[in-house]
Amino acid sequence: MENQALYKYILGIADNSLILGQRLGELCGHGPSLETDIALTNISLDLIGQTRSYYQYAAKFLGENKTEDDVAFLRLENEYLNVLLVEQPNTHFGYVMARQYLFDVFHLMLMEELQHSKDITLAAIARKGIKEVSYHKRFSGDWIKRLGDGTEESHAKMQEAINDLWRFTEELFQMTEDDRLVTGEGVGIDISKFKEAYYDEVTALLREATLTIPESKFFISGGKEGRHSEHMGYLLADLQYMQRTYPNMSW
Amino acid sequence: MDKNWPIWEVFVRSKNGLEHRHFGSLHAADAEMALENARDVYTRRNEGVSIWVVESKYITASNPEDNGELFEPAQDKVYRHPTFYNLPDEVKHM
Amino acid sequence: MSEKEVKNLEEIFEARIARDEKIEPKDWMPEKYRQTHIRQISQHAHSEIVGMLPEGNWITRAPSLRRKAALLAKVQDEAGHGLYLYSACETLGISRNELYDQLHSGKAKYSSIFNYPTITWADIGAIGWLVDGAAIINQVPLCNTSFGPYARAMVRVCKEESFHQRQGYEIMLTLCNGTPEQKAMAQDALNRWWWPSLMMFGPTDAESVHTAQSMKWKLKRKTNDELRQQFIDQTVPQADILGISIPDPDLKFNKETGHYDFGAIDWDEFWQVVKGHGPCNKERMNARVSAWENGEWVRDAAMAYAEKQSKKKVAQAS
Numbered sequence: 001m002e003n004q005a006l007y008k009y010i011l012g013i014a015d016n017s018l019i020l021g022q023r024l025g026e027l028c029g030h031g032p033s034l035e036t037d038i039a040l041t042n043i044s045l046d047l048i049g050q051t052r053s054y055y056q057y058a059a060k061f062l063g064e065n066k067t068e069d070d071v072a073f074l075r076l077e078n079e080y081l082n083v084l085l086v087e088q089p090n091t092h093f094g095y096v097m098a099r100q101y102l103f104d105v106f107h108l109m110l111m112e113e114l115q116h117s118k119d120i121t122l123a124a125i126a127r128k129g130i131k132e133v134s135y136h137k138r139f140s141g142d143w144i145k146r147l148g149d150g151t152e153e154s155h156a157k158m159q160e161a162i163n164d165l166w167r168f169t170e171e172l173f174q175m176t177e178d179d180r181l182v183t184g185e186g187v188g189i190d191i192s193k194f195k196e197a198y199y200d201e202v203t204a205l206l207r208e209a210t211l212t213i214p215e216s217k218f219f220i221s222g223g224k225e226g227r228h229s230e231h232m233g234y235l236l237a238d239l240q241y242m243q244r245t246y247p248n249m250s251w
Numbered sequence: 252m253d254k255n256w257p258i259w260e261v262f263v264r265s266k267n268g269l270e271h272r273h274f275g276s277l278h279a280a281d282a283e284m285a286l287e288n289a290r291d292v293y294t295r296r297n298e299g300v301s302i303w304v305v306e307s308k309y310i311t312a313s314n315p316e317d318n319g320e321l322f323e324p325a326q327d328k329v330y331r332h333p334t335f336y337n338l339p340d341e342v343k344h345m
Numbered sequence: 346m347s348e349k350e351v352k353n354l355e356e357i358f359e360a361r362i363a364r365d366e367k368i369e370p371k372d373w374m375p376e377k378y379r380q381t382h383i384r385q386i387s388q389h390a391h392s393e394i395v396g397m398l399p400e401g402n403w404i405t406r407a408p409s410l411r412r413k414a415a416l417l418a419k420v421q422d423e424a425g426h427g428l429y430l431y432s433a434c435e436t437l438g439i440s441r442n443e444l445y446d447q448l449h450s451g452k453a454k455y456s457s458i459f460n461y462p463t464i465t466w467a468d469i470g471a472i473g474w475l476v477d478g479a480a481i482i483n484q485v486p487l488c489n490t491s492f493g494p495y496a497r498a499m500v501r502v503c504k505e506e507s508f509h510q511r512q513g514y515e516i517m518l519t520l521c522n523g524t525p526e527q528k529a530m531a532q533d534a535l536n537r538w539w540w541p542s543l544m545m546f547g548p549t550d551a552e553s554v555h556t557a558q559s560m561k562w563k564l565k566r567k568t569n570d571e572l573r574q575q576f577i578d579q580t581v582p583q584a585d586i587l588g589i590s591i592p593d594p595d596l597k598f599n600k601e602t603g604h605y606d607f608g609a610i611d612w613d614e615f616w617q618v619v620k621g622h623g624p625c626n627k628e629r630m631n632a633r634v635s636a637w638e639n640g641e642w643v644r645d646a647a648m649a650y651a652e653k654q655s656k657k658k659v660a661q662a663s
Contacts, residue, residue, distance in 0.1 A: 025404040025413070028420050029397035030632065032640025033256065034428045035277055035288040041421040042291050048414050055410070069409045093643045142283055149653065150646025157642065242408035242466055249523055251408035251466070251516075254645050255442055258435065275498070276432045278441065280647035281654060292425055296505070315372045 007061040008081060009182040010122070011071075012224060013110070014054030015082035018072060020103060021047030022239055023090060032093055039139060043100070046132040053125045073243035077236055078226035081176075085168035087223065087232050091161070094154070097143040098161035104137035105201055106172045109194045118186040141205055148209025159211055166214040171221035172198070257306055259285040261293055264301040271303050279304075362562060367493040370436035378562060381555070382492050383437050384453075385564055387444045390430035391455035395448075395629050397423045399463040400472060408466055415512050416469065422509070426502045433494035449634050451621065458541050460623030467520055467527075467534035473513015475535075475542040475580065481506060482576050483546065486566035514583065521587045528589070535584065536592045543607075544615045546573040552612075577605050 024044035031037030055068035062070060085103055090096050111133050114126035147158040173195045175183070182188035203213050222228065242251065256278040262271035274293045279285035285304040293299065313321055329335045338345065346354075355375050361368070368374055397420050404420065407413035431441045447453035458476055463469065484506070487499040520531040547553060547569040559565040567575075577596075584591050595608035617623065 022405060025417060028404055028417060029394075029401035029424070030636045032636070032643035033278065034394065034424050034431070035279065035284075035292060036640075036643075038421055038424045038428070039287065039291040041417055041424070042295070045414060045417050045421070048410060048417065052410050052414070072410050073408075093640065139287060142287070146280070146284075146647045146650040147643070150648075150650040151642070153642050154646030154649075238405040241406045246408075246524075246526065249527060251412055251519060251523075254648055255440065256644060256648065258432075275429055275501075276435070277428060280644070281651035284647065284651075292428055295421070295425070312371065315369070 003061060005178040005181040006119075006187065007058055008176070008178040009188050010054050010058045010061075011079075012081045012176065012179065013114075013122075014051050014058065014071075015080050016086050016103070016107070017047040017054070018051040019080070019082045019235065020086040020099075021045075021051060022235060023086065023088075023099075024096075027090055027096065040096070043136050043139070046129075046136065050125065050129050050132070053128075057121050057125075069243070073240050077228060077232055080223075080228065080232070080236070081226060082223050083168065083171045084220060084223040084229055085165065085171065087229060087235060088165060088168065089231055091164075092157060094147055094157040094161040095165065097140050097147065098158065098165050100136065101140035101144050101205070102165055102169055102202065103172075104133060104140050105198055106191075106194065108133045108137050109198065110189060110191060113189040117189070122187065144205060144211075145209045148206070148211045155210065158209070162206065162211055163214050163216075166216060167218060167220050169198075169202075170195075170219035171223060174221055174224060176224050256280045257308065259289070259304045260307050260310060261285075261289040262303040262305075263289075263293055263299040265298055266300055271301065274298075276307065282306075359561070362491045366491075367496065368491050369493045377558075379437055381558065381562070381564070382495065383434055383439055385559075386430055386434040386437075386492075386495055386498075387439075387447065388454050388456075390427045390434060390444070391448045391453055392459065393423045393427035393430060395455045395459045395633060396476075397427075398629050398632050399459055399461070399625070400469060402463050403466060403469050406466070407469075412516070419473070419509055419512060422505050425505070426498075429498040429501055430495075433492075433498040436494045445637060449630070449637065451630070454619070456545060457615065457618040457623060458545050460618050460626045460629060461537070461541055462625050465530050465534060467517070467530040468538070470513050470516030470520060470531065471534035471538040473509055473511075474517050474583070475513075475538050476545070477506065477509040477513055478580060479542050479545045479576050481510060482572050487564070489563065489566070491563040517587055517589075521589060531587065532589045535589050539592050540610065540614075541618075543573055543577070543610055546570075546576065548612070548615070574604055577607055581605055 021044045024040050024047070027037070028041050028044070029037065031040055051072065052068050055071040058071050059066045059068055083103075085099060088095065088099055108130065111126045111129045115123050115130060117123045117126065144158065147154040149155070173192050175190070175192055179188055179191070183190050206213055257280075258276050259279055260276050261274045263274045264271045274289075277285065277288050277292055279288050282304060285306075286302060289302045289304050294302070354373055358368075358373065358375060358378075368378075400416065400423075401420050404413065404416055407416050431444060434444060435441060444453070448455070463472070481503070484499055484503055488496055488503055490496045490499065517531050517534075520527040550556060550568045550570045553569050556565060556568055560568075581591060581596070581598075593608045595606065597606055598604075599606045618626070
């Protein structure tokens with residue numbers, strides 16, 4: 001492999017899209033209204049589309065005859081480098097929107113910087129992604145407001161979701177060693193610098209949604225190093241089922 | 252309070268230069284959501300460049316029972332159409 | 346209105362349909378026309394959204410990213426089609442919530458085919474190829490049906506549906522060109538989906554109660570048996586290209602009629618599934634009911650928020 005660090009850097013971004021897209025895919029046909037169902041599927045499709053672009057690029061680092069599907073389906077759990085936030089389950093619609101929004105704000109900041117990367121492939125994927133992710137953030141942000149400032153019940157549920165997922169937010173800004181290497185070359189993005197702007201933006205929206213900002217300073221991380229939550233194994237069991245059961249076939 | 256999401260009518264301009272055309276309807280709790288839903292439901296295949304949404308209850312429609320008095324009086328006003336006027340064939344560009 | 350006046354209106358109404366004029370929601374229509382349309386359009390809408398479930402079952406397990414994206418887009422289209430059809434139905438003076446109640450209480454029916462399980466990936470191929478293929482045959486004539494909103498919804502549905510069957514057939518083709526295991530998977534799916542697909546056209550003409558009326562109102566252009574024959578005639582050669590065999594020992598081409606003769610359909614199985622005792626009737630209904638019930642707080646919250654926002658706007662304006 002010619003550039004292990006860049007390969008892992010791409011995965012660190014792409015795996016978030018894959019795993020979140022997979023989670024949203026679980027909901028297709030089970031949303032609170034037909035209209036919402038269609039909207040969530042659109043977001044899932046955007047994310048899977050991004051994933052494919054990244055993996056087609058990443059596959060080149062794996063050698064000849066490797067494809068996006070080798071990257072997507074044939075890794076061990078500890079080789080997936082997504083943040084813990086995106087693998088959290090669809091506990092209820094409040095969780096789905098909280099997970100989405102907490103990720104979208106970060107995701108958009110990342111895309112806006114990545115479009116200027118020295119790596120033209122990553123820059124191009126990011127440029128296309130900006131439009132998609134801007135819409136995701138608008139959609140999820142609107143829902144946080146509706147649920148936070150809706151009924152008593154929805155307020156409680158939304159607050160519960162924010163409280164539970166808050167502990168995964170800090171990981172978004174952690175840089176792995178590979179991240180640092182790639183960033184030093186002008187290809188990667190120094191995500192640690194987003195932190196303040198991120199919490200400012202999220203805090204403002206949560207306030208508007210009449211929600212309380214969690215005060216907990218305890219954060220959990222590990223996903224970016226391949227150490228995942230208990231949920232991840234089940235998610236991968238579904239995702240990899242066909243490729244693992246019927247190896248070396250085309251579909 | 253009615254807890255059901257009201258119906259909205261969706262109008263889409265397929266490209267600049269064309270008028271907005273009625274595409275269909277959907278349910279949404281507010282105008283923002285109606286716009287977002289319209290985008291997701293009716294422009295999945297690149298069908299539009301602009302969307303209007305209006306809550307259905309704000310549309311006033313004529314009643315088919317009045318069609319006689321509303322529309323038939325226009326039927327015999329043939330002088331509004333160019334073919335009503337006889338000109339010799341030699342006259343061009345008119 | 347006197348009986349004579351109603352009769353007169355009915356005659357004018359039937360004459361309009363016979364002249365191929367479209368009926369629009371606010372036009373006078375016989376009560377039976379309204380009820381029949383509510384029944385048929387809502388059944389059609391219910392079929393679209395229940396139909397999302399067996400295919401949705403494979404979204405998380407699709408074998409490649411390309412297949413995953415296509416399947417997501419397809420299932421999403423079905424939600425869209427359900428939405429177009431519910432909207433058309435609502436123009437007849439019934440709300441989507443009432444229609445959902447009818448579905449959830451078991452009062453309304455949906456296409457029985459969706460009560461069969463999708464147990465392998467090949468089922469996704471078979472559904473696209475056979476079930477969507479049968480649906481297209483049923484649906485294309487409806488683009489010209491007499492009720493305007495239904496006809497317009499169907500034009501949109503048919504336009505979008507054209508990729509569904511192709512993606513299904515492509516899945517089958519890939520399996521049949523693959524390993525022996527994959528081909529066996531395709532054959533197994535054809536074996537299970539063939540007969541239920543034939544049942545999608547409904548009971549034989551002799552048994553069908555609504556045909557005459559539906560033909561008059563252009564809800565139907567051809568009889569169940571004619572459509573079924575059309576489906577078989579076009580599907581058999583497609584199976585030949587795949588190199589898998591249709592599970593009917595009596596199937597053979599009849600040179601005299603120019604059509605395929607086929608074996609007897611097990612109508613007892615059909616009625617068993619229609620009456621709620623198919624392999625997945627309970628699962629499908631549970632999934633729909635729980636999506637609806639679990640979503641209630643979300644829908645209520647959105648309305649409460651909208652109410653608060655509009656009050657705020659009024660307060661700001663004054």
